[in-house]
Amino acid sequence: MTAQILDGKALADELRASFKARVAALTQKGHRPGLVVILVGEDPASQVYVRNKVSACEAAGLYSEKIVYPADVAPAVVLQKIAELNAAPNIHGILVQLPLPPHFDEKAVLEAISAAKDVDGFHAENVGALAQGNPRFIPCTPYGVVKLLEKSGIELAGKEAVVIGRSNIVGKPMALLLLNAGATVTVCHSRTRDLAFHTRRADVLVAAIGKPRFVTAEMVKPGAVVIDVGINRLPPEAGGKLCGDVDFEGVKEVARALTPVPGGVGPMTITMLLANTIEAAEREAGR
Ligand code: GUN
DSSP states (O other): OOEOOHHHHHHHHHHHHHHHHHHHHHHHTOOEEHHHOOOOOOOOSHHHHHHHHHEEEETTTOOOEEEEEOOTTTTHHHHHHHHHTTTTOOOOEEOOOOOTTTOHHHHHHHHHHHHOTTTTSSSSHHHHHHHOOOOOOOOOOHHHHHHHHHHHTTOOOOOOOEEEEETTTTTTHHHHHHHHHOOOEEEEEEOSSHHHHHOOOOOTEEEOOSSSSBGGGSOOOTEEEEEEEOEEEEEGGTTTTOOSSHHHHHHHHHHSEEOOOOSSSHHHHHHHHHHHHHHHHHHTTOO
């Protein structure tokens, strides 16, 4: 068997094209969607992510601004900026790129963002709404995964879904979304005993681990749908290429469907950030 490749890039392009009319309508009414991305420090991966987020906004016609602070900035300075942005009528989304330097209380920063502008969906109020099954802002990566599954006609109700990873950014919200869609959900993590026992039972397997090619063909049930959330850079001696958490070449011979890296979940993440920011502007315009 050779798996169907789930093309996140194509769906991302399609969705972004569909946003144009919504952005134009909002802009015409004086509510051009606006996103501010805050970056603290010089982590190279974060710099790339932030640059991509800002340029995707610009390409979609949104207003977008990047604010960069040195790694040793006082947390009070960032909190003060967030307070200003919470009150700024032209800004509908505020995103603080994670991870923050160790002297920051990450939770306090995320809670300082107005829940109505929390386009990452990381505020406790939005996490709670998702857990209750009435989401307001869904975290962008798991939201993108669900959209890609929907588009591919992959039914979730009644399926065994296994998520590897329990982060607040991906694993936990992913598990909640799968649960809300009617799947029977298992969340595995670094302390899980006999990981392969669980993964081999999965009809839908989501890998959000951060280890290159960690999920091998032997860990996958024949005919499963495998979603690779990982973005890992191989060391220069291994070619320096991007690769996922899934051993693509091996798993594609076992799975029914599989996301590639790059071109799978990655392009969907930023697309759902645009969707959340446009949604925030539409809510504001409708008030
Ligand atoms: N760091 C890695 N992924 C994300 C994300 O989706 N949002 C934010 N704010 N930081 C991240």
